[in-house]
Amino acid sequence: MSSSEFALELLAVKKAFGKSEIIRGAQLQVKAGERVAIIGPNGAGKSTLFNLITGRFGLSSGEIRLHGQRIDGKKPYEINRLGLSRSFQVSNLFTRLSVFENIRCAVLWSLGHRYSFWKFLADLTDANERAEAVLAMIKLDRRRDVPAMNLTYAEARALEIGITIAGGSSVILLDEPTAGMSKSETQRFIQLIREVTVGKTLLTVEHDMGVVFGLADKIAVLVYGEVIAFDVPDAVRADARVQEAYLGSVLAEAH
Amino acid sequence: MDQILINLLNGFSSGLLLFMLSSGLTLIFSMMGVLNFAHASFYMLGAYVAYTLVGVIGFWPALILAPIVVGGIGAGFERFALRRVHKFGHVAELLITFGASYVILELVQLIWGRTAVVFTPPPSLQGAAFTIIQHPLEGLSLMWGGAPAELCAAAACSNFPMTRFFLMGVALLMLLALWLLLTRTRVGMVIQAALTHPEMVESLGHNVPAVLMLVFGSGCALAALAGVIGGFTFVTEPSMAVIVGSIIFVVVVVGGVGSLAGAFVGSILIGLLQTLPLTIDGSVATLLNALGLNVGPETFGYALMRLSMAQVAPILPYLLMVLILIFRPKGLLGTRED
């Protein structure tokens, strides 16, 4: 399996549900370590794209490659094991487990513990240490034993990110991580995301342009299932097609 | 030949009865996400309520009123019990209908006794609907009503009971009504959408309490209607719920959860599968012996091979279910992404 310079590639990806084509030939090649924000009008197919990359839906045609290896057609857990992780727009936590347990579950596979039932969790020092480290990173140590369903909204979002990065995946997909947050919460969250994704390849769907321009190395603009632009923020802002799709105003206001 | 035809019709009519039940189950499941474990209990209630009403207001009014009464009971159950556990998730909903099936069974036994009651069809539905006659000389013929004794002395006669004929008629009418409802009315469009995308229907605001009660009540009323007819066609006894209960779940799994067409196909298939083998006396052993292989009590697996098709008939639907689960988990006509 060739490991190309690109961490994640979408090559002529198409997806149709029945007769409606949602993704019409999306082309995207993300280098390792890049931070890419995916923006686009509603209905452009951003969540569908995420679902295709993570294996929730199958492609109608095209290829998706992770570190040069084809991952389209694989099951979600297979894709995750190859080094790709995602977060959800609506917090998708293990509701009755504590914060710490949530994170610990997320590290188990990557440390090779698999389906073992002959070792005690309390004795797995590597898992426990890693979980503690992630817990500290997302600053939820004081809420360690709280069941996930009792967290506040912002805490749940932080845990959501924590679970996503805990396994050490090299490619992280975040689906509107700051949705529903206040301005100050969002700022803190951006900082958190920057810290926990150091050295990783990041793809995030965002609507908040402040977040996009503050966080991203590159922006990909998705309109009607096609990537119409993929470049550094300034170039995207100046792109005529993007301005036309976005009516210019949204980009201008984020300046 | 006459036997075979009658058996086919028997299987078909059983399948239609199963469809009356599984269609209500599918509708409730699709629109509310609740698997009504007590569905067969409402079937049983329909039979018993009709049995009591027949003595009071006559047969034909009872046929109309019993499903309405039981539908009302179902709506009440939804309103006062099922709705309360909606917030606890699907497992809780399944558990409460499970509990309801126990309670309904015990109440039925309490009120009507533990033995079968004699629920006779009205005079107009008694006797044979038609008789198929296999004459050695004149071949196959059909005669409406019963055939005279002298004719049957010379030929092979098989009659098809009027009750089963009526059952098929009502079931087909119901099928037609459902089809019209689904394809021609607005309510039907919503139901169709709910069958494949229940979350969408919910978010469109169609899950108002009144609709829930209506849907659940209607499903139970359909089950009760099947119960009235099944009650006098077959036996009305406390175990009738248990007998048919697990089969309709098999129908739904085989046909595909959430598909009405699947429920129809599954019902007919299972109905035939349950009835046709009953006429076959042979077994795997007899077949192998006929082919020349000498199979006897010493042969390994003889205990299984000597079972005649008639003996094995009860488990065939479950075997079909297992096969479907292995090779086509969505069901024959299932469309839902699980």
Place this chain on the structure above:
Amino acid sequence: MNSSRAQSFHFKPLNVGRWLVWGLYAFALIVAPLLWTSSFAQTMLTQIGIGIIACLAYNILLGQGGMLSFGHAVYSGLGSFLAIHTLNLAVSGAWNIPVSLIPLIGGAAGMGVAALLGYVSTKKAGTPFAMITLGLGELVWSMSLMIPEFFGGEGGVSSNRVIGEPFLGFLTFGPQIQVYYLIAAYCFISTAAMFALTRTPLGRMLNAVRDNPERVAFIGYDTQWVRYLAFMISGFFAGVAGGLAALNFEIVTAEVVGAARSGAYLLFTFLGGATFFFGPIIGAVLMVVGLVLLSELTQAWLLYLGLIFLFMVMYAPGGIASLIMMNLRVAAYGKLRQLTGSYLALAGTALTMLVGGGAMIEMLYHMQLNAAMGPEVEFIGVTLNTAGVDAWFGSVMVMLVGLGLFEMSRRQYVREWGDVQAEIEKEIKRREAL
């Protein structure tokens, strides 16, 4: 390190507490037959021991994994059958296996069948899974009637457990008390093993699958494989329970794979409490006591059971275990006294309702089953005349009045409970701030 205890309960047992609890459990198992020495009591205690293993095994699926199975009797039942056939092999001398190891044969059978049927069952989750378990249960039940060579037909399969060399030189397992201690030993070890499972990666991932199966895939785990493994482990312990039952009764009939038994596992595990590890233990005690004693008291016991079950699903879905734990928590904050009034009101009105309803039910049953004995029936020391209107009118009124008062006191109780919870929340916040 502060533990925040809000609506859900996460109890971290302290080490001292853990030793104490297990020690008490072992003590109870050892001492019970010495306190209740009648043979009837010992029979019940034996069955309770078996039931504990079966219900705990069932809860691996229900409480730990969120998998609702309607056909779990298949695994304990087939374990019973294989165990008793093996015992017969020992009796005939074909295989000299020690009697004390027979339950492990049952466990192996349970696990084997679970491996076979579980592969098909765990392909689906949630409601379809439940339907499949129902169908498979019916399949096995139907087959049991068709293959008398294995299932023994009407009379079942019987055997004799007093064979071979006495275990440890003196245990022949003839007397009931010896069987009890064998079962108690298996019970303790099985409980410990199943508890240990909850503290392993597989056990925790099973909980994760229960809480959010979609997310589990995105942390690298195959949900179906997690469920399948749990299914097999559950089948193993169910088979052990079945094997112990085969030894205890020395006869196995087809009803051990029947729907009634599967239903009983579900009902009582849920009643005991699926959300706590010890809930099924309570459930098993209730199961044996209920099935053996309650059916002696009244014909309508299954109706009462169904109604209690419905009530629990609606108002206390965590079972009795959760009720105990919630009230322990309230007591820990010193607020239990506030609720005593409410509890008494609830109990009193429930009792009234029960008396009225019970009278009606008993009269109905009497009319149905004992009509030849005349129209009068005894109910809690009062003679009721089923032919007269008074008794009916009276019991209906009593029941309706009880129902009305119960609903009133229930609402009052809910208000007071809410107040208590709010006070506890304030207290927690106050302590956290310190």
